[in-house]
Amino acid sequence: MTKYKIAVIQFSPRPNEIESNHQRAKSLIHDAAAAGAHLAVLPEYHLADFFPSHDPTIRQQCSDWKTYLDSYCDLAKECNICIVPGSLGELHADNTIVNAAYFIDNTGSIRGRYEKKNLWHPERAYVKSSKSETRHVAFDTPLGKVGLLICWDLAFPEAFRELIMQGAKMIIVPAFWRLSDASDEGLKHNPRSEGDFLDAAVVSRAFENTCAVVFCNVAGPADEGFAGLSQIAVPFKGCLDKFEGSDEGLKIVSVDMAILEEAEQAYKIREDLAKPDWHYGYRQ
Incomplete structure (x- = not known):
C-alpha cells in the first residue's frame, strides 16, 4: 500500500487546561479515524504551552506525561x-x-x-536538549519508514539528511511556531516573515530529500501572533494542502507515497548520499 490519509490537527491548547485539552484532542482523533485516516498528527506542546512565565507550576504540569501517553496508545488501538x-x-x-x-x-x-535537539531560544532556560547525545533515528511504521522532528528542527537540513540516510520516507514535524517569532525587527521587514519561512522550508525539505513532510502547527488567534499554516508537502507537487490561517481544525490529506520513488529516479538524492565518496561528510 502506498496511499495514505493523513489527518493534520491544527489545535489550540487552552492555558492550564491540560485534561480538557487532552479530551478535545482525543475527540478530534476520533473524528479523523471515523473519516478513514491512517495517521493523526497533533502540534508540539498540544496539552499546554509549558513556558514557565505562563504558569509557576511548570514542573508539576510535566510530571503526569506518562498518563497521557498511555491514553493515546489506548486510543490508537x-x-x-x-x-x-x-x-x-x-x-x-x-x-x-x-x-x-x-x-x-x-x-x-x-x-x-x-x-x-534544536530548542527554540526561550526553551533553553528550562528544557534539556538531546544535543549530540543521540542520533536522529528513523523507524519502521505501518506507513513505511518515518522520522520525527520538532518545530525549530525544521530550520536544520542536517536533521533531515540524517533521517533520509537511514531510509526515512516521511518526516513528521509537530510545531509551536508563531509569526511573532521573527522578533520586532523581523516583523518590521515583513509581518509575514515566519509564514514565508514555513511555506518555503516545508516544501524545500520535501524536494531536497525526496520525502513527504508533515508539518502540524499550533492554532491560535492571529492577532496574538499565531501562524498556523499546517501542511503536507511532497516532491514534484510541493504543498498538497494546508491551513491558510491559524484557526483550529482538522484537515485530512491523501498522500501517494509512490511519488517519492519517482522523484528519487529524477533527482537521485538518496543514491548520491549513499556513495562512499559523498563529499559533504555525511555518512550512512
Whole structure:
C-alpha cells in the first residue's frame, strides 16, 4: 500500500487546561479515524504551552506525561489509527524536562520516540536538549519508514539528511511556531516573515530529500501572533494542502507515497548520499 490519509490537527491548547485539552484532542482523533485516516498528527506542546512565565507550576504540569501517553496508545488501538500526539513536556527523575514526540501505531505500540535537539531560544532556560547525545533515528511504521522532528528542527537540513540516510520516507514535524517569532525587527521587514519561512522550508525539505513532510502547527488567534499554516508537502507537487490561517481544525490529506520513488529516479538524492565518496561528510 502506498496511499495514505493523513489527518493534520491544527489545535489550540487552552492555558492550564491540560485534561480538557487532552479530551478535545482525543475527540478530534476520533473524528479523523471515523473519516478513514491512517495517521493523526497533533502540534508540539498540544496539552499546554509549558513556558514557565505562563504558569509557576511548570514542573508539576510535566510530571503526569506518562498518563497521557498511555491514553493515546489506548486510543490508537481502539480507533485503529496511528497517532503522533504532538510533543509532550516530560519531567524525569533527574528533575530535567525534555520535549519529546512519539509515533504510536494502530495497535497502540510505540514505534519511535524523539527528544527535541534544536530548542527554540526561550526553551533553553528550562528544557534539556538531546544535543549530540543521540542520533536522529528513523523507524519502521505501518506507513513505511518515518522520522520525527520538532518545530525549530525544521530550520536544520542536517536533521533531515540524517533521517533520509537511514531510509526515512516521511518526516513528521509537530510545531509551536508563531509569526511573532521573527522578533520586532523581523516583523518590521515583513509581518509575514515566519509564514514565508514555513511555506518555503516545508516544501524545500520535501524536494531536497525526496520525502513527504508533515508539518502540524499550533492554532491560535492571529492577532496574538499565531501562524498556523499546517501542511503536507511532497516532491514534484510541493504543498498538497494546508491551513491558510491559524484557526483550529482538522484537515485530512491523501498522500501517494509512490511519488517519492519517482522523484528519487529524477533527482537521485538518496543514491548520491549513499556513495562512499559523498563529499559533504555525511555518512550512512
